[in-house]
Amino acid sequence: MADVARLAGVSGQTVSRVANGNTRVTAETRNKVEAAMRQLGYRANVAARALATGKFATIGVVTFNLTAVGNIRIVESVIAGAQASGYSVSLAVVDTPTEQDVRAAVRGLTDRAVDGVIVIEARVLDTPHLQLPEEVPVVIADSRSTHEHPTFGMDEAAGARAAVGHLLELGHRTVHHVAGPPGSNPAERRRAAWKRMLQRAGRPVPQPVVGDWSPESGYQAARQLLSDETTTAVFAANDQMAAGVLRAAEELARRVPEDLSVVGYDDLDITPYFSPPLTTVRQDLGAVGSRCLDHLLAMIETPAGAPPAPAASRLVHPELVVRSSTAPPRR
Structure with missing residues (x-):
């Protein structure tokens, strides 16, 4: 980082801001720093950044079925939104929604260093004694509500x-x-x-x-x-x-x-x-994925001890699309 700063003629703090995507850098300065990074082959040390910030820039996603159209659309929306926000996604697919399997999947994601977890598909709420790890925030994609975790789903x-x-x-x-x-x-x-x-x-x-x-x-x-x-x-x-x-x-x-x-x-x-x-x-299952992700990122970025971010509307309303397969009955 010091080598990049010398080559670009800026401070080490400015290089850090560019590397972390901070917007408080002019376009001209950012271009100089990025050019120096390319010339020197500089890449940010993700492990060091995680140690310094306590953040891993990774979202975990648990789902039970990647052949279901609804689940695929939600996952796609979460991945696209996470990438746009500078996060990667680690995916875990659970064969059966048992308490043991779900807990193991979430534990596996937290062990791989994620900042938060989204659990997709309603069956997780059918496991009455399920205890999810408390060290990371969890959001659930479901049309039913739960007092333990924020939920977002279709009506x-x-x-x-x-x-x-x-x-x-x-x-x-x-x-x-x-x-x-x-x-x-x-x-x-x-x-x-x-x-x-x-x-x-x-x-x-x-x-x-x-x-x-x-x-x-x-x-x-x-x-x-x-x-x-x-x-x-x-x-x-x-x-x-x-x-x-x-x-x-x-x-x-x-x-x-x-x-x-x-x-x-x-x-x-x-x-x-x-x-x-x-x-x-x-x-609009993409909207479900977006609301889950937006709320999870807000939870991740809320400082410890601060009140949680208010949730967006929990249920996304569907729309009837009338085409040619319906008509009044013949009398």
Whole structure:
């Protein structure tokens, strides 16, 4: 650092500011210092910086499933935001959400020197006796709240209400549901909101058919539901199962939307290209990741003993996207 300062004709403190990304340096001075760094092959000593500041510029992320669309979108948002803020990301994927495995994953991240941890997916809150390390701040991506840690998530119930309300407003007598798998918090919240909407409207509540998020399970569920010719509307708990519903409807000569209206959930990139384009609930999962990261960084940067930073709105509201797969029922 002293060699860089001599070559650039500045103080060692100025070199330190440039190396640490401090904005209180003029563009001209920064350019001189960076040119000297390149010429001398200087790189900041990350270990020394961590010892001096107590910060490692690394965020830990724990998730249970990297094949789930929602988890991938949140992780992508966290990584992009962390990099923009000068942080790297260390990722741990847990096969099963047991207390032992989750604690081991978080402990492994803290042992690798992270400044804070984001835990993605709701199942961590289903472990009632889980104790996460207290030496680093933790934020959880979840639609449910917890008193132990800040949480941010999608308003799953609002999305389901929008889907069911849309179909009832079109004039459908009731709405059948292809639900997500048991044990999934998003699936359970969407199913509960679907049921409450029908009850409040005084409509029949059909028995839901449970799928596993896959198109095949949506297809099999629809084969069962469409054996009843009075079925005119189906709300699937995700777009993949809705794709299976559309395929089954085509095979059974049930025209969409003339004979059957279908709504999905997620608004995947491919849903506008379904036949017909799918009405669905759009989730801004990137916003969930951003809110988790912003709050975690605020916690990291809050001096010891200072009051915690106020949280942004905990729930992100989804949006119903109406396309060609829904219409009033034929009279």
